Amino acid sequence: MTIENAADIRILGVGKTFGQGENAVRAIGDATLDMQRGDFISLLGPSGCGKTTLLRIIAGLERPSEGEIIVRNRSVWENGKRSAAATRPISMMFQEARLFPWFTVAENVALPLRLRGVSKAEREERAHVLCETVGLKGFENVRPSALSGGMRQRASLARALITEPQVLLLDEPFGALDAMTRDTLNMELMSVCAKANVTTILVTHSITEAAFLSDRVVVLAARPARITEVVEMPFERPRTLDLQRNAEFQDMLLRLRASLTGDH
């Protein structure tokens, strides 16, 4: 992993208030965080604590009320407008797979390239390769409705990776899947992220998932979301599922749990 001095992603005093006047709801307090290139961090917090809102602000899908997001030295929000240049290296995966039923699996995976004007032959080839990488070989030409939930998220992951992103934002992408599928996909996600050296932010409410995948876990308190603690995960990479049985890892889970609940 290359370590650079300049932070890859900077979250500078970001706050978000929904509504105005008496009805105003403060969703995010004052979040500040620096991430290095290749970092894998998790935003861990209780449901409805505003972690998804923070991720959407980083993605440029939601406008911050104050503060700034810098991705690779470019501000995501310039004069209140989403900057295309700053957000171009960002890919995002959502809670739902968000595949389009009018496209086949391969066409869904290749969609980002199509929107960027890449030739049909090239995007078909790259989609084919990625489908194989995520374990969808043989399903390229079926429609998404024929896939299981896990396979849909695999296709969604392939779509997020096909642009070779430098930043990957994950909004609980495997939250709706069964535990076994979730473990498998998390393992694959980890190896893909390590290989491509992407900077990753994962939103999750699973302590185990956060601890297992991340270099650092950012613990958030609810309403408004505030960063209460940033905890280093000192476990060596590459990690295997065996790590989850490790005593040190178990201690870490307890420590994170205490951090999550301790603030109340």
Place this chain on the structure above:
Amino acid sequence: MGTDRLIRVALPVATVALFLIAWTVYVRTAEVSAFILPTPFQIVLAFIELVSDAAVWRHAMVTVIEAVSGFLIAVFLGITLGMAMARVQMLEWAFKPFIVCLQLIPKIALAPLFILWFGFGLESKIVIAAALSFFPVFSNALVAFRSVEPGDRDVFVMLQANPVQRFTMLDLPTALPVVLAGMEVAVVMSMIGAIVGEFIGGNEGLGYLAVAMLQELQVPGLFAVIVLLTLIGLTLYTLIAQLRGWLTPWHASVAGKSREA
């Protein structure tokens, strides 16, 4: 091919056969005059006679041209206005109550007025057909173009799609199944509009022919015209349904059909 499928074909055929037999038996035993109700067999003979007449096909063409022209105008206006109002909230606030009020007018009652304004030729019938078939397309288009999910929009925002790409690859395919369902209703309405227009004025079209048959008391002929109109309506409806299968093969309404077949 299981017995289930055989039964599924045989049952509706049996129902129709039973209906036709009952009809024939009733006409024969009750000695109903052929001026009131001919037997199905007499209607078949009249139908064969009708379709062997070249002049009848000219009438049929007129009706089809009126209905299809009116339908196409309604589709164009309905989709354009529905889409615009789905996009621009102000437009909906400004125009939707007005359009709904117009819809509440029994439009058939406007037919004589349209004849007065647009004459006895094709134009007035096209206008009536368009007026009748506009609303199903419009209201479906309004709902359809509004039903794009915010989460799907987010995907296109993240992928930095331009407005044209967003329209052709997201808005349009999302809206199409619902718009086409509206078009299926509209095409039937356009036939009704054309026929009503022909009843009221003019000397062309199958609606006119039906009135002429009635005046000559050619009741089997009148029935034959109705059969021909039904077949034309069925053809137009089937075309739109086919179009739906062809344009939106992914949609549940279409996928379900192919699973059954």
